[in-house]
Amino acid sequence: xxxxxxxxxxxxxxxxxxxxxxxxxxxxxxxxxxxxxxxxxxxxxxxxxxxxxxxxxxxxxxxxxxxxxxxxxxxxxxxxxxxxxxxxxxxxxxxxxxxxxxxxxxxxxxxxxxxxxxxxxxxxxxxxxxxxxxxxxxxxxxxxxxxxxxxxxxxxxxxxxxxxxxxxxxxxxxxxxxxxxxxxxxxxxxxxxxxxxxxxxxxxxxxxxxxxxxxxxxxxxxxxxxxxxxxxxxxxxxxxxxxxxxxxxxxxxxxxxxxxxxxxxxxxxxxxxxxxxxxxxxxxxxxxxxxxxxxxxxxxxxxxxxxxxxxxxxxxxxxxxxxxxxxxxxxxxxxxxxxxxxxxxxxxxxxxxxxxxxxxxxxxxxxxxxxxxxxxxxxxxxxxxx
Numbered sequence: 001x002x003x004x005x006x007x008x009x010x011x012x013x014x015x016x017x018x019x020x021x022x023x024x025x026x027x028x029x030x031x032x033x034x035x036x037x038x039x040x041x042x043x044x045x046x047x048x049x050x051x052x053x054x055x056x057x058x059x060x061x062x063x064x065x066x067x068x069x070x071x072x073x074x075x076x077x078x079x080x081x082x083x084x085x086x087x088x089x090x091x092x093x094x095x096x097x098x099x100x101x102x103x104x105x106x107x108x109x110x111x112x113x114x115x116x117x118x119x120x121x122x123x124x125x126x127x128x129x130x131x132x133x134x135x136x137x138x139x140x141x142x143x144x145x146x147x148x149x150x151x152x153x154x155x156x157x158x159x160x161x162x163x164x165x166x167x168x169x170x171x172x173x174x175x176x177x178x179x180x181x182x183x184x185x186x187x188x189x190x191x192x193x194x195x196x197x198x199x200x201x202x203x204x205x206x207x208x209x210x211x212x213x214x215x216x217x218x219x220x221x222x223x224x225x226x227x228x229x230x231x232x233x234x235x236x237x238x239x240x241x242x243x244x245x246x247x248x249x250x251x252x253x254x255x256x257x258x259x260x261x262x263x264x265x266x267x268x269x270x271x272x273x274x275x276x277x278x279x280x281x282x283x284x285x286x287x288x289x290x291x292x293x294x295x296x297x298x299x300x301x302x303x304x305x306x307x308x309x310x311x312x313x314x315x316x317x318x319x320x321x322x323x324x325x326x327x328x329x330x331x332x333x334x335x336x337x338x339x340x341x342x343x344x345x346x347x348x349x350x351x352x353x354x355x356x357x358x359x360x361x362x363x364x365x366x367x368x369x370x371x372x373x374x375x376x377x378x379x380x381x382x383x384x385x386x
Contacts, residue, residue: 001380002112002118003115003118004376008369010110010111010115011367012098012100013032014033015100015103016100019076019102025137030135034056036114037114042060044057049145053137055149057135060127060131062130063127066129067129068129068132068157068161069131069386071165072337073134073136073164073165075110075135077102077105078140082363086099087100096368097366098367099365101365102365105166105355109166109354112165129386134150144336148343151344156344160348162337162341163351164337165354167360168326168353169371170352171325172312172324172325174226174300174326174350175224176341177227178264178297178298179256180258181291185250186205186249186250187248188202188246190241192246193244194244198246200248200282202239203250206239206250206252208281210252212274212277213232213270216270216274217232218232220262226300226326227298228259231256235255236253237251254271258298259298260298264295271289297342299341299349300347301350302348306348308350310385311350313385318381319374338351353371
């Protein structure tokens with residue numbers, strides 16, 4: 001069995017290591033995980049992703065040629081931010097909740113993965129297929145460089161069963177919305193506000209684009225049974241140089257989420273078409289669009305894939321209840337598992353892990369100890385019945 005006390009201790013140790021991205025990043029966290037695995041007597045391999053940034057990999061050989069179970073756990077966290085009522089790197093336990101940045105996204109999940117590896121080592125018997133644990137870098141960044149490197153290096157096999165222990169509220173996240181981030185710039189013409197008719201108000205142009213794009217996306221007829229409808233957010237908007245000056249430039253960051261049967265390659269042409277329509281009313285203005293990070297198409301695991309079937313069986317065995325499934329479950333960010341599914345076209349990539357999806361990336365982030373316990377029991381059952 002996975003040792004829950006050790007999982008709790010490891011979760012706390014990981015939280016206390018600052019691994020913000022962007023910023024300090026995850027090197028110290030990776031070193032700690034590498035040492036922890038080496039102390040189990042395992043051969044830890046590293047793969048350079050971007051300079052000093054390295055994925056860590058460890059394999060426990062299986063007893064047959066059954067498909068591998070690949071556990072993905074990222075080492076970086078989002079920035080700490082403001083508004084905390086507890087020390088964000090303190091790993092305090094209150095009311096059976098472990099607090100701290102990354103507690104649920106996803107240092108608790110990494111700790112559970114370490115717990116499974118250690119339990120299998122102590123049992124001195126592997127699964128039928130190999131167990132591979134990969135601690136990845138850069139998951140919280142637009143390019144998800146750690147997961148991309150794994151795919152492009154040829155690491156994955158066609159029959160790999162991939163699981164990320166990201167926070168899902170102990171539900172099975174079987175589907176994921178597509179995501180495209182864009183940087184949009186509108187160029188107008190500067191003029192004195194007292195002679196505004198001589199200028200071109202880039203902020204006005206951008207506001208029109210945002211409004212029309214939001215209306216367009218909200219009116220789309222596509223609605224997935226799990227993921228719902230497409231969504232659009234303008235997350236950042238900047239314009240102007242002074243209150244009494246017509247703003248010559250406006251920039252914005254767009255977050256576009258799509259659902260099947262929409263195609264991720266259609267997002268930029270759609271935004272471009274709407275912008276071109278708006279600019280017809282503003283002669284002399286221009287716009288440009290640049291993608292931010294990698295395109296992330298919608299993905300969904302197959303209901304009859306081994307990883308999904310075995311997680312459901314294990315959950316039922318441990319709890320007596322069916323494992324509820326959903327899509328993004330309120331936490332819309334792509335995971336390493338999603339990126340692997342997108343790049344390999346695999347239908348055997350899913351997400352199941354400890355922690356409230358509503359608390360990820362917030363101040364006073366926490367992971368419930370009961371979630372660590374449940375996920376540990378389900379994962380152990382899954383692995384030993386593999």
